[in-house]
Amino acid sequence: MDLKLELKEKLIDQLNLEEVKPEDIKDDEPLFGEGLGLDSIDALEIIVILDNNYNIKIGNPEEARDIFHSINTLATYIEANQK
Amino acid sequence: MSQQVCHIKWNADGLIVDGQQADLLPHEGGLKELLAAYYKSLGLNYPKFHKMDNLSKLGVLGVAMLSAQYDLSAYADDAIAMHFQNASASLDTDWVHQQNINEGKAASPANFVYTLPNIVLGEIAIRNKWYGENLFVVADSFDLERWMKTNQVLFDQNKAEAVLGGWVEVLEEKFELELYFVVKQ
Structure with missing residues (x-):
């Protein structure tokens, strides 16, 4: 499965x-704030998704801000760091 | 003195709102699906609802039903106190958290935030933008007389104009809500 679609399904x-479908999430749309409207607990949950599914640990919270910006940035980070 | 103006009782046997009994809404699945059916039926547009544990969903839905019966918007945002009780605290969610740990998975933060019973009060307060007093008591069973006595303390100290609450209990698939709205006389 396409990684971006897989990520959307895991987030949902x-x-x-x-109330959200994969096609409702644009690849370049911000996941937090004005976009999908995720909050700080969701950010922690995404850290767990990356750990459980892709064996990726986010050590630096400041780094997460850029990685979690959109589906595009998440997918790029996973492709570069998946073990 | 206080006056009871609204009463809702909701469990597996049905729903009673101010003495009017109704069957449960049809649904496929368990408690989660039943609560989702009421969310749709009430026409709520509150996506955060789906992130809540069943205890918070039950409380939020009960207050939404009560709001449909009685105009709560007439009160100032700090005039309604919330006072709830139950027997199982947040055990329904605590078990899920413990299960995650036992399976060696990273514990879910979204689940962890509901491992306190009084979170249901926070969810109701956030949705309704209320800033009044709130109290959650864990007890073996619901004692209406004691509940009313505590409310009277709030009224006597001018801490609230009304109290909303009662019994909100969820454990596995069993649930029970007994919701009262009482106003200061």
Whole structure:
């Protein structure tokens, strides 16, 4: 499965975005704030998704701000760091 | 003195709102699906609802039903106190958290934030933008007389004009809500 679609499905499932469909999430749309409207707890949950599914640990919270910007930035980071 | 102006009782046997009994809404699945059916039925547009644990969902839905019966917007944002009780605290969610740990998974932060029973009060307060007093008590069973006595303390000290609460209990698939709205006389 395409990594971006897989990420969208995992976000919807793990973050309980029950009224959102994968096609509603644009690849370059901000995930936090004005975009998908995720909050700080969701950010922690994404850290867990990366750990459980891709064996990626985010050590520096400042780094997460850029990595979690959009589906595009998340996918790029996973492709570069997946073990 | 206080006056009871609204009463809701909701469990697996049905829903009673101010004495009017109704069957539960049809749904496929368990408690999560039942609560989702009421969310849709009430026409709530509050995506955060889906992130809540079942205890918070039950409380939020109960208050939404009560709001449909009685105009709560007439009160100042700090005039309604919340006072709830239950027997199982947040055990329903605590178990999920413990299970994650036992399985060696990273614990879910979204689940962890609901491992306190009084979070249901926070969710109701956030949704309704209320800033009044709130109290959550863990007890073996609901004692209406004691509940009313505590409310009277709030009224006597001018801490609230009304109290909303009662019993909100969820454990596995069992649930029970007994919601009262009482106003200071």
